[in-house]
Amino acid sequence: MKNRLIVALDTDDGEEIDWLSGTLMDIVGWFKMGFQAFSALGMEAFPWFEQNGYKVFVDLKFHDIPNTVARDVGMMTKHGANMINMHASGGLEMMQTARNSAGDAAYKANIPRPILLGVTILTSIDETGFQQNFGSERQLTDQVVYLAQLAQAAGLDGVVASPLEIEPIRKACGDNFLIVTPGIRPNWADPGDQRRITTPAEAINRGADYIVVGRPIIEAEDPLEAAGKILDEMRGM
Numbered sequence: 040m041k042n043r044l045i046v047a048l049d050t051d052d053g054e055e056i057d058w059l060s061g062t063l064m065d066i067v068g069w070f071k072m073g074f075q076a077f078s079a080l081g082m083e084a085f086p087w088f089e090q091n092g093y094k095v096f097v098d099l100k101f102h103d104i105p106n107t108v109a110r111d112v113g114m115m116t117k118h119g120a121n122m123i124n125m126h127a128s129g130g131l132e133m134m135q136t137a138r139n140s141a142g143d144a145a146y147k148a149n150i151p152r153p154i155l156l157g158v159t160i161l162t163s164i165d166e167t168g169f170q171q172n173f174g175s176e177r178q179l180t181d182q183v184v185y186l187a188q189l190a191q192a193a194g195l196d197g198v199v200a201s202p203l204e205i206e207p208i209r210k211a212c213g214d215n216f217l218i219v220t221p222g223i224r225p226n227w228a229d230p231g232d233q234r235r236i237t238t239p240a241e242a243i244n245r246g247a248d249y250i251v252v253g254r255p256i257i258e259a260e261d262p263l264e265a266a267g268k269i270l271d272e273m274r275g276m
């Protein structure tokens with residue numbers, strides 16, 4: 040389970056990142072770098088995390104014209120990102136060119152291509168919010184499945200979605216398509232702004248390949264203990 044728990048480093052405090060990475064080293068295999076951590080660490084993050092035994096998920100949710108996203112994703116690949124995401128709503132062409140760019144950059148650098156994910160609908164949005172904000176005729180889950188199929192058609196490896204949508208995505212996209220789920224809240228943690236949530240155990244039981252957890256770990260009084268409890272839950276203990 041160590042390699043299926045991704046800790047979201049949602050902080051721009053370099054000392055805190057340093058402390059968390061030292062503290063969680065033995066039990067966590069992945070860190071997720073969003074804009075905050077990236078602004079604190081920059082490209083130096085990649086060799087630094089690698090030396091410390093971590094894999095890095097670059098969560099910058101790229102969403103732009105195909106040429107720009109292809110360059111962004113190629114650059115992150117070259118520097119050693121292990122997982123990169125982009126908004127599936129950026130469209131088929133954007134995702135295809137990003138996929139090609141990651142492939143080329145990895146080939147040139149002689150490194151494995153990073154896992155590429157499409158972000159479906161953010162886990163902070165519920166059905167009401169979806170209807171209010173998106174003006175779509177579809178239900179939220181149908182839109183998530185639609186975007187997952189689009190990401191798959193573009194050649195991406197998987198999607199970011201809520202654990203509540205795993206079953207319909209699996210049905211539409213099959214077992215080899217990765218599903219990475221934020222929106223994870225143990226019973227003892229505050230949901231905050233997250234809406235489409237489950238516990239860590241439920242996400243694993245539903246078939247999540249990776250789960251992403253931020254505040255329940257990084258804002259815990261004892262992050263090591265919190266991560267340990269989450270891993271126990273994932274293991275069904």
Ligand code: C5P
Pocket residue numbers: 047049073098158159160161162163199200221222223233251252253254255
């Ligand atoms: O603190 P929390 O566990 O809610 O953090 C979840 C992380 O996953 C955040 O970094 C957030 O940006 C990210 N995320 C998400 N929902 C998505 C995609 C990414 O919550 N659909």
